[in-house]
Amino acid sequence: MRILHTSDWHVGRTFHGRDLLVEQESVLSGLADLVSSEKVDVVVISGDLYDRAVPSADAVSLCARVLMRIRAAGAQIVITPGNHDSAARIGVFGEFAAAGGLFLRTQISLLDKPVELADEHGPVAVYGIPFLEPEPARHVLGIADKGHAPVLGEAMRRIRADLASREARSVVLAHAFVTGGAPSESERTIAVGGVQDVSMQVFSGVDYVALGHLHGPQTLAENLRYSGSPLAYSFSEARHRKSVWLVELDAGGLVGVERRELPVPRQLATVTGTLAEVLEDPAHKPLEDHFLSVVLTDQVRPMDALRQLQTRFEHAVHVEWRPEQGLQHNMTYAERVRGRTDEEVACCFVSDVRGSEPSAAEMSLLREAFSVVAREQEQ
Numbered sequence: 509m510r511i512l513h514t515s516d517w518h519v520g521r522t523f524h525g526r527d528l529l530v531e532q533e534s535v536l537s538g539l540a541d542l543v544s545s546e547k548v549d550v551v552v553i554s555g556d557l558y559d560r561a562v563p564s565a566d567a568v569s570l571c572a573r574v575l576m577r578i579r580a581a582g583a584q585i586v587i588t589p590g591n592h593d594s595a596a597r598i599g600v601f602g603e604f605a606a607a608g609g610l611f612l613r614t615q616i617s618l619l620d621k622p623v624e625l626a627d628e629h630g631p632v633a634v635y636g637i638p639f640l641e642p643e644p645a646r647h648v649l650g651i652a653d654k655g656h657a658p659v660l661g662e663a664m665r666r667i668r669a670d671l672a673s674r675e676a677r678s679v680v681l682a683h684a685f686v687t688g689g690a691p692s693e694s695e696r697t698i699a700v701g702g703v704q705d706v707s708m709q710v711f712s713g714v715d716y717v718a719l720g721h722l723h724g725p726q727t728l729a730e731n732l733r734y735s736g737s738p739l740a741y742s743f744s745e746a747r748h749r750k751s752v753w754l755v756e757l758d759a760g761g762l763v764g765v766e767r768r769e770l771p772v773p774r775q776l777a778t779v780t781g782t783l784a785e786v787l788e789d790p791a792h793k794p795l796e797d798h799f800l801s802v803v804l805t806d807q808v809r810p811m812d813a814l815r816q817l818q819t820r821f822e823h824a825v826h827v828e829w830r831p832e833q834g835l836q837h838n839m840t841y842a843e844r845v846r847g848r849t850d851e852e853v854a855c856c857f858v859s860d861v862r863g864s865e866p867s868a869a870e871m872s873l874l875r876e877a878f879s880v881v882a883r884e885q886e887q
Contacts, residue, residue, distance in 0.1 A: 509627040510547055511679065512583065512768075513753040514539065515554035515720030516737040518592065520567030523741065523799060524825035531773040533570050535738045539752070540577035542768060546754055550625060551583045554720030554735070555590025555639055555683030557598060575610060584609040586623050588636035590683040590720055595638050613681070614638050616648045620666035624676075629759035631676040635667045635714075639683040639721075657706045660684060668713045677757050678714040686711075689722045689734060708732055715761040718753075725751050731762050738770050743801045743826070746776040774799055774823065783810045787820055801826040850878055 519532055542548065558567055578585060587610070589595040599614030606612075611623040613636025622633035637660070645659040646652070649666075660682070671678050685705045708728055711717045717732045723745060725736035735752050737745075751769045755762070777795050779786055780803040786792060800821045804813060809829050817824040854874050858866045866874065 509549050509625070509629075509632050509677075509757045511716070511718075511755040511757070512539065512542060512546070512548045512551045513554070513716075513718040513733065513735045513755055514551065514738065515683070515718070515735045516556045516590070516723055517553065517571075518556055518559040518737060518739075518741060519571050520563045521559035521741055526799070526823070526825055528739065529566055529570055531739060533574065534773050535750075535770055536570075536574040537577055538771060539574070540581040542752070542754075543578055543581035543583040546768070548581075548583045548754070549627065550634070551578050551585050552634070552679070552681050552718050553585070553587045554681040554718045555588055556592045556720060557587055557589070558593040560592060561594035561597065563593070579609055584611070584625065586611045586613065586634050586636060586681065588613045588681045588683060588720075589638045591639045591641070611636075616640065616645055616663075619663050620670040622667075622670070622676075622678075627757075629677075629757075631674070632679065632757060633671060633674065633676040634679045635670075635681065637663050637667075637680065637682040656684065657710065660706050660710050664710055664713075671714070677761050678716075679755075679757075680711065680714050680717045681720070682711070682717060683720040685721055686719060686728055686732070688728050689719075689726055690724055715757060716755050716765075718755075724748050725753075725767070730765065733765065739773070740776055743776055743778055743799075746778070777801070778803065780805060782806045783813055783816065786817065792821075796821055798823060800824040801828075803828045803830050805830060805832045807831050851875060854878075 517532070517536060521528055539551065543551065557571060575585060587598065589598045595614040599612045602612035602614065613619070613623065616638060619635065619637050622635045625632045625634060640656070640659045640663060642655050642659050646654060649659060649662045651658055651662050667680060687705045687707050711732055715731060719732065719734045722734045723737040723741060724734065725748070726734040733753055736748065736750060738750055738752070740746065740748060740750065749769055750772065751767045754766045754768050756764045775798045777798040778801040779792060779795060781789070782805055786802055786804070800823060802817055802824060804810060804827060806829070810816070814824060814827045817827065851874060855866055855871070858870070
């Protein structure tokens with residue numbers, strides 16, 4: 509059996525305010541081509557199909573088109589919800605969807621009831637663990653201990669118990685932060701009480717674990733992997749090689765896993781310099797079609813910098829102002845103003861915000877304002 513492991517589609521997500529539906533459909537529709545060319549039997553999506561619990565109509569329509577293309581290419585589909593999307597909304601009409609080869613595993617109470625598939629070697633049990641928010645999950649699972657590790661531990665205990673009752677190879681979908689995984693900036697924290705990660709050992713005893721939540725493709729063990737998101741959702745992911753895992757099971761279980769890289773609809777880049785340098789340097793021409801984050805080093809904060817940058821870089825979406833001198837210090841603001849007069853504090857504030865000292869005319873206006881306030885307080 510050949511399984512395509514993907515996760516964290518986040519359909520409907522924006523990138524610094526830019527709509528990504530066109531880019532998402534371009535990449536996700538290509539999964540159907542992989543299904544055909546690689547003779548994939550099952551596509552698994554390990555959480556965060558949508559970016560929010562109540563997705564837009566456009567996001568839902570996009571998902572429907574992509575999933576129908578995958579089914580038409582010949583693969584069955586198994587989906588579990590993550591911490592972004594809604595288990596109740598994804599799971600609605602689940603029994604009807606199963607008749608068409610789309611299996612939705614969204615109920616905590618049924619996580620040990622697998623999707624039962626088969627190939628020439630016999631049965632394959634595919635278990636879906638929906639994202640387990642610790643407090644409600646522990647009540648459903650009937651355990652006293654709090655935290656991610658206890659609820660996932662109980663979920664896997666139930667799965668192993670069911671697996672022991674049948675002769676089948678096994679695949680588990682889970683949406684979690686497993687110890688050893690490397691996060692990026694675009695994931696929403698799932699920490700509760702400061703503890704969000706679980707040990708790899710929790711998932712022992714199954715042939716393959718298809719993880720979701722972390723957006724970079726990662727191998728924690730040969731049979732324990734994150735596929736990562738199909739697109740980059742933060743500039744911290746600029747160096748990621750977005751991909752999916754092609755997993756193969758034979759009669760004895762896991763026989764191999766191969767990476768299949770996904771196309772990049774628009775690359776990401778970060779550039780640093782003064783506004784004039786960034787706008788004028790011919791070396792930046794290859795970046796004109798990239799999603800761009802710009803770090804400006806001008807000593808005085810440029811006015812309307814993003815709009816100016818977009819005259820050359822249409823897809824510039826993020827600007828930071830980091831002057832090379834003037835704002836780099838270790839003292840807190842309270843420490844810097846301690847013992848200073850009102851006039852000195854105001855002067856310091858202007859310098860910090862603008863990156864340059866107030867002019868003589870500005871200092872005159874500040875002194876006049878303080879004089880007016882002082883006279884009013886004396887009355």
